[in-house]
Amino acid sequence: MNNFSLLRLKNVLVWDVFSNWKSYLRLFVGIVLGFFIIQLLTMYEYMHADFTLQIQENPNIMEIWQGRVMEVAFSLSMVAFVGYYYLGASMILSTMKDKQNRSNFLLIPATNLEKFAERWLMCVPIIILMCLVGILGADLLRIIITPLIGYNSLPLLFTYICKAFSQTEIFSDAYNFFSFSLALCIIFVNHALFLLGGCIFRRHPFISTCAAMLVCLILLAIADNFIAMLDLHFSLDHDLSYSTLSIIVWGVNISVTSLLYWLSYRIFTRTQVIQNKWINF
Amino acid sequence: MIEISNLAFNYSGSKHLVFKDFNLNLAEGKVYGLLGKNGTGKSTLLYLICGLLRPKSGHVACDNVESRLRRPEMLRDIFLLSEEFSMPAISLRRYVEINASFYPNFSHEILEKSLKDFDLDMNVNLGQLSMGQKKKAYISFALATRTKYLLMDEPTNGLDIPSKSQFRKVVASGIGEEQTIIISTHQVHDVEMLIEHVVMINNTSVMVNHSLEELCEKFRFELRQPGINAEDVLYAEPSLQGNWVVCRNNDAEDTTTVNLELLFNAVNSGLKI
Numbered sequence: 001m002n003n004f005s006l007l008r009l010k011n012v013l014v015w016d017v018f019s020n021w022k023s024y025l026r027l028f029v030g031i032v033l034g035f036f037i038i039q040l041l042t043m044y045e046y047m048h049a050d051f052t053l054q055i056q057e058n059p060n061i062m063e064i065w066q067g068r069v070m071e072v073a074f075s076l077s078m079v080a081f082v083g084y085y086y087l088g089a090s091m092i093l094s095t096m097k098d099k100q101n102r103s104n105f106l107l108i109p110a111t112n113l114e115k116f117a118e119r120w121l122m123c124v125p126i127i128i129l130m131c132l133v134g135i136l137g138a139d140l141l142r143i144i145i146t147p148l149i150g151y152n153s154l155p156l157l158f159t160y161i162c163k164a165f166s167q168t169e170i171f172s173d174a175y176n177f178f179s180f181s182l183a184l185c186i187i188f189v190n191h192a193l194f195l196l197g198g199c200i201f202r203r204h205p206f207i208s209t210c211a212a213m214l215v216c217l218i219l220l221a222i223a224d225n226f227i228a229m230l231d232l233h234f235s236l237d238h239d240l241s242y243s244t245l246s247i248i249v250w251g252v253n254i255s256v257t258s259l260l261y262w263l264s265y266r267i268f269t270r271t272q273v274i275q276n277k278w279i280n281f
Numbered sequence: 282m283i284e285i286s287n288l289a290f291n292y293s294g295s296k297h298l299v300f301k302d303f304n305l306n307l308a309e310g311k312v313y314g315l316l317g318k319n320g321t322g323k324s325t326l327l328y329l330i331c332g333l334l335r336p337k338s339g340h341v342a343c344d345n346v347e348s349r350l351r352r353p354e355m356l357r358d359i360f361l362l363s364e365e366f367s368m369p370a371i372s373l374r375r376y377v378e379i380n381a382s383f384y385p386n387f388s389h390e391i392l393e394k395s396l397k398d399f400d401l402d403m404n405v406n407l408g409q410l411s412m413g414q415k416k417k418a419y420i421s422f423a424l425a426t427r428t429k430y431l432l433m434d435e436p437t438n439g440l441d442i443p444s445k446s447q448f449r450k451v452v453a454s455g456i457g458e459e460q461t462i463i464i465s466t467h468q469v470h471d472v473e474m475l476i477e478h479v480v481m482i483n484n485t486s487v488m489v490n491h492s493l494e495e496l497c498e499k500f501r502f503e504l505r506q507p508g509i510n511a512e513d514v515l516y517a518e519p520s521l522q523g524n525w526v527v528c529r530n531n532d533a534e535d536t537t538t539v540n541l542e543l544l545f546n547a548v549n550s551g552l553k554i
Binding site: 008011014015018019020021022098099100101102103104106107108109110111112114270272273274275276277281 | 292293294295328331332333334335351352353354356357359360361363365366367369370371375376379380382383384
């Protein structure tokens with residue numbers, strides 16, 4: 001029998017959506033509310049400000065302020081977006097929280113790979129989609145509410161985000177591409193770490209992974225300090241071009257992410273229905 | 282065929298071995314009653330058979346496929362009716378739609394018949410049912426999957442008295458000849474009429490692995506007044522009416538019904554079968 005069948009994957013997806021629709025609905029509502037709160041916090045001052053006097057001094061004051069407000073809202077929304085992206089990764093086994101749910105899921109006649117792929121789909125692309133729809137939902141909610149309470153309205157943050165991304169100059173030069181690669185590398189590796197954390201920690205995987213990463217960072221800092229104390233010198237070739245550095249970054253990114261994914265999958269295949277320890281080993 | 286060989290198992294975080302050098306083969310097409318004291322690993326054995334737990338060493342295989350691999354060809358031939366279960370808050374019709382597709386031999390006729398016997402219909406919302414009603418829907422679905430191996434862990438727990446007899450009726454009429462049913466229970470009276478073969482286990486060995494027919498030929502289970510014919514008694518248990526006894530059957534033509542509870546107590550007090 002095939003180790004991977006799209007039909008079985010589809011059946012597992014349908015099974016998961018219908019069996020856990022309440023959890024997904026709660027998550028989506030949480031995402032919308034999260035983005036809505038960010039918009040309210042960043043736009044509140046603008047929305048309830050009185051521009052009557054200021055317009056006389058500077059007729060463009062509203063546009064200037066609007067631009068700044070949108071920029072802050074955009075930045076915070078992107079931080080929240082990445083946060084949800086990591087949270088989603090740590091939820092890879094969230095539908096297997098208790099014995100009954102684990103039993104139901106593990107006994108579905110599909111391969112471990114199909115089940116893991118299904119969970120990945122629900123926790124990565126679907127979370128991204130939920131975030132995009134969530135930003136739009138928060139926008140619409142704000143646009144409906146603000147005129148009702150007599151506040152100044154602001155345009156859709158979603159269109160601002162689309163515009164900002166369409167105007168990026170990632171591929172304009174090697175330095176920009178290197179910076180973009182480095183940022184993506186950090187995001188992908190962290191995401192894979194949260195995925196691994198989601199497979200390892202049985203309870204509160206997001207918080208546990210954050211704590212574990214913090215401990216690792218402290219240990220790395222101590223190790224770094226220790227190496228510095230040994231007064232060892234490493235020579236690095238500083239003449240590498242940004243294009244070469246980008247290739248190195250992508251190489252490291254793909255290798256580390258693949259390793260973390262493989263480890264996550266291995267833990268998933270060894271998951272048992274009764275697990276008395278706080279970790280899935 | 283289910284083959285368990287040299288099985289050793291302990292739960293993570295515990296040094297106590299639930300199974301140690303345990304061997305058991307279960308043939309196809311029989312209804313097994315899996316009996317044992319608390320903590321002897323009846324539920325654990327069912328979980329090991331369907332791959333929900335992984336052996337520390339040894340093998341557990343269904344039709345030569347290692348259970349721990351959880352291969353789809355094995356899982357579509359196994360259904361575990363757990364003691365503790367959860368069903369989503371959706372209609373039974375939708376539940377069947379999303380789950381039946383995994384089981385190639387799923388029978389809608391058996392499902393409808395079982396639901397009818399349990400006084401349920403397909404349009405009920407699972408979220409609005411009582412625990413007992415949910416269990417009835419779950420049992421009906423399990424029978425309708427027509428999987429080769431149907432594992433039942435305490436199937437009558439949570440059912441009221443009339444529902445227990447409904448359960449026996451539904452199971453008796455819903456299982457096919459090619460199916461192997463393993464019923465793990467403490468409520469032996471609830472399933473006495475269904476069982477064809479008795480397996481009694483402790484952590485290291487199989488104490489009894491005999492068909493009811495064999496047990497009937499070997500032993501008699503009867504109520505006797507104290508002091509009467511005591512010399513052939515292998516085990517006796519006092520009751521208000523007299524003594525319930527297990528004794529050798531010397532006449533193969535004249536047999537009694539197997540009293541599983543009495544047999545269980547007799548074996549646990551040292552009777553060798």
